[in-house]
Amino acid sequence: MNRLHLRRAAVLTVGTLLGLAGVVTVAGPAAAHHPEPSGSYCAAENGTVTVTWSVISSETDISGRITTVESTVPGAISGGLAVGAELKPAGQGPLTGTQTHTFTGPIPELKLTVGAHWERGRKSHDGERTVTARPGRNCATQSPSPSPSPSTPPSTTPTPSTPASPTPTPSASVPPSPSTPPAPSAPPAEPGEPVFKLDQDCDSMTFIVENPADGIAFAATFTTEKGESRKLVSEPGKAGSVEFEAYRGLTVTVKYDVVEESETIPYTAPRDCSGQGGGLPVTGPAAGAIAGGAALLLAAGAVLFVVARRRRIRFTA
Structure with a gap:
C-alpha cells in the first residue's frame, strides 16, 4: 500500500512539473518579443547635435526584422538601423545608427521609436519601444581654447586707474525693484x-x-x-x-x-x-x-x- 501511494505521489509530482514547464514554455515568449533601443547624444557650441542610436533584441534564440524606425531628429539615420534590417538575438551585437542636426534654439527631447517582427513557429509577434536619448558621457570637448584672448589685456595696467570714480554708487541703489524677475516655471513632464x-x-x-x-x-x-x-x-x-x-x-x-x-x-x-x-x-x-x-x-x-x-x-x- 505504501509503495502504491508513493508511486501515485511521484506520478502526480512529475505531472505537475511537466505542466508547469509547459506553462512557462508557452506563456514565456508571449510576454517578450520587443526591441530594446537606447540613445546618447553630444552637442557642440554651435548647436550641432550628433545622436547615436542602438537597438538590441529581447529574444535570445531567434532573429527578428525591423519594421518601423521613427525619430524626432530631422534627417535620415545612417548606419545599419533601418526598416528591413535583421535584429539578431540578444548577445550577437546591436543595430546602430547615427543622426546629426543643427538646432537653432534649445535642444528638444530626442526620441526614437523602433518596431520589430518575429516569427516563432505558428505564431508571429510584433512589438515596439520608444526611447529618449540622454547626454553622452564621452563627448569630446569641441570648444576651442579662447583663454589666450583675455590674457592679453593685463598689460594695460595704467588704464583701469582712470575710471576709479565711485560715482555710480547712488545709481546702484535705484534699481533694486527690477532685480526680482519672476522665475520661469519648469515645463510639465511629458x-x-x-x-x-x-x-x-x-x-x-x-x-x-x-x-x-x-x-x-x-x-x-x-x-x-x-x-x-x-x-x-x-x-x-x-x-x-x-x-x-x-x-x-x-x-x-x-x-x-x-x-x-x-x-x-x-x-x-x-x-x-x-x-x-x-x-x-x-x-x-x-x-x-x-x-x-x-x-x-x-x-x-x-x-x-x-x-x-x-x-x-x-x-x-
Whole structure:
C-alpha cells in the first residue's frame, strides 16, 4: 500500500512539473518579443547635435526584422538601423545608427521609436519601444581654447586707474525693484510612452497595450470589417489586450478616444499555418504584408503622442 501511494505521489509530482514547464514554455515568449533601443547624444557650441542610436533584441534564440524606425531628429539615420534590417538575438551585437542636426534654439527631447517582427513557429509577434536619448558621457570637448584672448589685456595696467570714480554708487541703489524677475516655471513632464504589441497565430489576432506608471489613461475601440467591436480601457501601470478570432480577410480598425485619427490593420497569418487554424494557408513570403501590418499598428500607437503633441492636446488622467 505504501509503495502504491508513493508511486501515485511521484506520478502526480512529475505531472505537475511537466505542466508547469509547459506553462512557462508557452506563456514565456508571449510576454517578450520587443526591441530594446537606447540613445546618447553630444552637442557642440554651435548647436550641432550628433545622436547615436542602438537597438538590441529581447529574444535570445531567434532573429527578428525591423519594421518601423521613427525619430524626432530631422534627417535620415545612417548606419545599419533601418526598416528591413535583421535584429539578431540578444548577445550577437546591436543595430546602430547615427543622426546629426543643427538646432537653432534649445535642444528638444530626442526620441526614437523602433518596431520589430518575429516569427516563432505558428505564431508571429510584433512589438515596439520608444526611447529618449540622454547626454553622452564621452563627448569630446569641441570648444576651442579662447583663454589666450583675455590674457592679453593685463598689460594695460595704467588704464583701469582712470575710471576709479565711485560715482555710480547712488545709481546702484535705484534699481533694486527690477532685480526680482519672476522665475520661469519648469515645463510639465511629458507622460510615459505606452507599448503596443500585435500577436498573430493561426487562430487569433491579439492586440496588447502596456501603459507605463507615468502614462495617461485612454480608451481604444477595435472594430472588425464585419462590425464586431470591442473596447479597451488602458490605465497607467496596467496592461490590457483584445483578441479576435482569425479568418481570411480579417481587418481591425483602431480608434482612440483622444485623437481623431484611426488605423486599419489587416490580419496576416504566420508562415507555418499550412492550411490549419481556420483554413488559412499561406504561400510565398509574407514579409511585405507583415511589415505593413506592423507599421500600421505602430502608427496607430504613435497617434496618441506624436499627433496629440502637435495639436497641443492636454491629457487628463
